[in-house]
Amino acid sequence: MxxxxxxxxxxxxxxxxxxxxxxxxxxxxxxxxxxxxxxxxxxxxxxxxxxxxxxxxxxxxxxxxxxxxxxxxxxxxxxxxxxxxxxxxxxxxxxxxxxxxxxxxxxxxxxxKLPEVPEVDVSSLEVERLVVKADESAVDEALASLAETAQDFEDKDGAAEDGDQVVIDFVGKVDGEPFEGGAAEDYPLTLGSGSFIPGFEEQLTGVSAGDEKAVEVTFPEEYGAEHLAGKAAVFDVTVKAVKSPKAAEVNDELAQKFGAEDLDALKGQIRERLEAEYAGAARQVMKRNMLDKLDEMVTFDLPPSLVDAEAKQIAHQLWHEENPDVQGHDHPEIEPTDEHKELAERRVRLGLLLAELGQKAEVEVSEAEMTQAIMNQARQYPGQERAFFDYVRQNPGMQQQLRAPIFEDKVIDHIAEQATVTETEVTKEELEKAVESLDDE
Incomplete structure (x- = not known):
């Protein structure tokens, strides 16, 4: 040879x-x-x-x-x-x-060829980690939200409004003939819930107990029952009661509905959940700060093919975000701008750097971590979880898509262990502003 x-x-x-x-x-x-x-x-x-x-x-x-x-x-x-x-x-x-x-x-x-990535002394990095404590007002706000979800309804006088519950009997007819599954008695319907055919709930706004009303609707073209799809229907409705929502009282009974022993225990669970959410958001802020500093520390040649591919992907993704009505890829070719190329260069540079740091630190994604990631993704496809799981296992490209963010996060954690991390306590509002600023950049 x-x-x-x-x-x-x-x-x-x-x-x-x-x-x-x-x-x-x-x-x-x-x-x-x-x-x-x-x-x-x-x-x-x-x-x-x-x-x-x-x-x-x-x-x-x-x-x-x-x-x-x-x-x-x-x-x-x-x-x-x-x-x-x-x-x-x-x-x-x-x-x-x-x-x-x-x-x-x-x-x-x-x-x-992939470039030689320069040595980086991550121990010289200094980054800030924001810390937010869940105060009583945040816990009370979350409790009030829980009480709303556990709301009950009580009889009211007068006309039904959006958010009220109407208890109804109804019989649905197409071409004057009742159809299967189109009738019910004592059905509790919350107006504004969107649980019925479009246009149904709106026509019951203003009814009172004892009213009878013919509700005229048209089934959507994509309705699940083919014999009803696109058909006009009339529902003969009898209003038996109108009820207004009443938030559940914040007490031990409410706590027990959500699996806690008492109200104090529920508050403790809420506080832990809130602080975990704050910590997750603060980590994103710290990660961006860390990546910004790493980006300033290194300069090396980048493979043009990787930068071009990344720039095209960025341009394509942003175009779809600006044109959400276009679901497929039947659209004009999207040319990356200089801004897209600049962002692509940053991503490729940092991606190669993190890969190098992770390799030297022998960072690995375990089989258990991959399985958990696949299961989390599979939940987006109810009833098809097993098929999705098998698909990923047979598709190396899909596995890499799931493995990459796990690997990156583990490398970030490794860098944080070597760097000097200063904790700064801030308010929830200050943290929210810091998170919002990530989207602006």
Whole structure:
């Protein structure tokens, strides 16, 4: 095998690789020799078929496989000897299109190598971690919210308003005929809940107990029951009661509804939950601050292909955020701006730096952490969790998407352990402002 450098420009590399006909022939012969003991052929005992006959019978079939193995072996040997790590899959093509058996194989390989990442002394980093304590007012606010979710309803005089509950009997009809599943008695419906067909609840605003009303609606085109989809319907409704919401009292009984022993225990649980939420938000602020400082500490060449790919992804994502009505990818090509490219350079630079720091620190994502990440994602597909789980397990690209943020967070934690971290107690409002500023940058 002969390897000749044809390009050395920044991180771009190009090589001409020659695999000789003799090397290729040797590979074919080695495969035939390995298989010879198991081959049977008419006129010969098992394992006694002459090599020339085997080569005539099977040589052509093994030639393509041997060519691919020879090229792959040449590439692997090159990367082992040079220590180069390609940023993306190398581009490989045969240059002697008129190749025939007995000729050498001529191959061109080009790639962008990953850069050497400079050493960084993370122990010199100084970062701030914001700390927020859950005060009584925050706990009381959360308690009031819980009391609302546990609200009850009590009879009221007068007309039903948005948020009130109406207790109704109803019979639904299409073309004057009742349909299956379209009737109920003593049904409690909260106006404004959106639990009925669009337009139904709005027409009951203003009714009083004892009223009868014909509610006219049209089933949505995408309605689950095909025989009703897109059909006009009339519901004969009898209002039996109108009730106004009444928040549950904040006491031990409310606490027990949410699984706590008493009100003090519930307050303790709420305080822990709030402070965990604050800590999560504060971590994001500290992480951004840490990444900003790391970005200032390093400068090195970046693979243009990685930066271009990242810039296109950023531009595409932002375009969809600005055009939420476009669900698919049937839209004009989106050209990254200079701002997108600048952000892409930062992301690629920090991504390579964190990967290097994580590798040196022997940071790994465990099987248990991956399983938990897959299960968390699978919850977004109710009823299809097992199928999603199997899909991820069979899809290396999807696994990498889930593994990457876990790895990054573990590297950030490792850096925080080495850095000087100062804790500063702030108010909830100050933390919220700090989080909002992340979106503005």
């Amino acid at each position: 002969q390897v000749t450098e044809t390009l050395n420009d920044g991180l771009k590399r190009g090589y001409a690789i020659t695999v000789t006909a003799a090397e290729l022939d040797e590979k074919v012969n080695a495969k035939l020799a390995e298989a010879q003991p198991e081959i049977e052929m008419k006129g010969f005992r098992k394992g006694k078929v002459p090599m020339p006959l085997l080569k005539k019978q099977f040589g052509q079939r093994l030639l393509g496989e041997s060519m691919q193995e020879a090229i792959d072996g040449a590439m692997n040997q090159h990367f082992e000897e040079t220590g180069d790590r390609p940023a993306l899959q190398p581009e490989v093509k045969m240059t002697n299109d008129d190749w025939k058996e007995g000729d050498d194989i001529q191959v061109e390989m080009s790639y962008e």
